[in-house]
Amino acid sequence: MYTRRHIRFKTIFRFAWKNLLIFTFWSGAITWAFVWCENRGTNIGIPFLPLSTIGIAVSFYVGFKNSQSYDRFWEGRKIWGGIVNYSRTWANQVLSYIKNVQSSGYSDVDLELLKVKLVKRHLAWINSLRIQLRSTTIFDRKNLSFVPDFGLKNDRECKECIAFFMEDEEYEHVMDKANAASHLIRLQGDDIAELNKKTILSDYHHVNMMSSLEQFYNLQGMCERIKNTPFPRQYAYFSSLFIWVFILLLPFGLVELFHEIGDSSVWLAVPFSVLISWVFSTMDIVGDNSEDPFENYVNDVPMSAICRTIEIDLLQMIGDKDIPPKLQPVDDVLL
Numbered sequence: 066m067y068t069r070r071h072i073r074f075k076t077i078f079r080f081a082w083k084n085l086l087i088f089t090f091w092s093g094a095i096t097w098a099f100v101w102c103e104n105r106g107t108n109i110g111i112p113f114l115p116l117s118t119i120g121i122a123v124s125f126y127v128g129f130k131n132s133q134s135y136d137r138f139w140e141g142r143k144i145w146g147g148i149v150n151y152s153r154t155w156a157n158q159v160l161s162y163i164k165n166v167q168s169s170g171y172s173d174v175d176l177e178l179l180k181v182k183l184v185k186r187h188l189a190w191i192n193s194l195r196i197q198l199r200s201t202t203i204f205d206r207k208n209l210s211f212v213p214d215f216g217l218k219n220d221r222e223c224k225e226c227i228a229f230f231m232e233d234e235e236y237e238h239v240m241d242k243a244n245a246a247s248h249l250i251r252l253q254g255d256d257i258a259e260l261n262k263k264t265i266l267s268d269y270h271h272v273n274m275m276s277s278l279e280q281f282y283n284l285q286g287m288c289e290r291i292k293n294t295p296f297p298r299q300y301a302y303f304s305s306l307f308i309w310v311f312i313l314l315l316p317f318g319l320v321e322l323f324h325e326i327g328d329s330s331v332w333l334a335v336p337f338s339v340l341i342s343w344v345f346s347t348m349d350i351v352g353d354n355s356e357d358p359f360e361n362y363v364n365d366v367p368m369s370a371i372c373r374t375i376e377i378d379l380l381q382m383i384g385d386k387d388i389p390p391k392l393q394p395v396d397d398v399l400l
Contacts (some may be wrong), residue, residue, distance in 0.1 A: 066364060066370075067363055067364055067398055067399075068394045068398070068399050069394075073233055076397070088339040088343060088346075089339050091313070091344065092315075092319075092335045092339055093335050095316035095317060095320060095334075096331060096334050097318040099317075099321075099324070100331060103324070111314070111317045112321065113319070113321060116311075116315065116363075117201060120345075122313055124226070125142070127345070128348075128351075129300065130300045131348065131351060131355070133300065133356075134296060134298070134353075134356040137296065137355065137356055137358060138293055138358040138364070138365075140287075140291065140358075141288065141366045144287045145368060147280070147284050148191060148284050149374065151281060151284070155277050156187070156382045157183050157285055157382070158274050159184055160382060162270040163179070163260060164249075165265065166263075171263070172261065176265070178257070180383065181385075183253060184380075184383050185230040186230060187249075188230045188375070188380075189229075189231050189249055190249040190253075190281065191372050192216070192227045193239075193249060197244070197287075199368070203233065225246055227245075237244055250281050253278055257271060257274050257278075261313065291357075292357075295356075296356035296357070300355070301352075305349055308345050308349050311345060312345060315338050315341060319334035319337055319338050323337075365398040365400075367392075367400055368400075369400040370399050377389065377391065
């Protein structure tokens with residue numbers, strides 16, 4: 066997620082320079098060809114009226130696409146907001162509901178360790194979900210390996226890897242599954258069912274905590290729905306196609322328009338064509354970058370930062386002393 070209020074010029078230029086070169090070359094070539102043909106009594110220009118009609122139609126089409134793309138991003142952000150809220154609820158339930166009883170067979174120390182295990186396993190779940198959402202796209206099924214997206218340079222960075230929050234045996238068991246995140250929630254259910262069986266959890270508290278796990282499944286499913294359902298290609302593809310048709314025709318209309326002003330004004334078609342083409346192409350790129358909010362792009366949902374926020378809150382709730390720092394934007398981008 067880009068965090069700076071105003072986008073830096075260098076950032077804009079980094080994404081736009083290739084298209085600017087193409088637009089400049091194309092409009093310059095058409096303008097030169099127009100002048101060359103004009104000197105030989107041939108006119109390759111086209112009336113600007115039909116071109117403006119195409120531009121208006123393309124604008125409506127791109128506007129609809131961008132609106133729907135932003136809805137996908139905003140839905141993804143709301144889902145992760147729900148994950149934050151229910152994560153805090155889960156930790157509070159673990160710490161408040163689980164109380165030792167004499168007949169349970171658990172010592173106080175064992176029960177405290179179990180509470181920590183339930184909370185840290187949840188931290189493993191949010192990080193595993195984050196990694197799964199970033200690992201593949203609907204158009205790329207080759208890379209199905211479950212690989213963390215952070216280098217493990219020290220213990221602090223290991224907190225971004227789900228293995229840090231789990232026992233080795235349990236980690237190996239979960240990693241064998243196609244959907245590791247869903248199995249982590251199932252393990253949570255097994256543990257609280259065992260606590261209910263041993264009367265450490267009352268039936269009411271057991272149902273309450275199972276309801277929280279159900280919400281985690283629902284939130285995970287919502288994320289997977291966005292991830293595995295691409296933006297309708299009829300909007301994404303034809304939007305780009307229509308824009309490029311408009312961009313390719315634009316210099317033919319502008320040279321004719323500026324030629325009517327005067328022969329020396331015809332070269333004004335080049336900068337104006339580049340400017341108009343850049344505006345339309347940028348609108349298309351903005352929509353493309355918003356349609357898949359879990360791809361680890363500049364404008365995506367900052368899942369790493371959200372996971373770190375949850376981690377800080379939950380570790381403080383269980384009294385952990387090794388609290389990681391809050392993630393900060395790098396080059397104005399918060400991942």
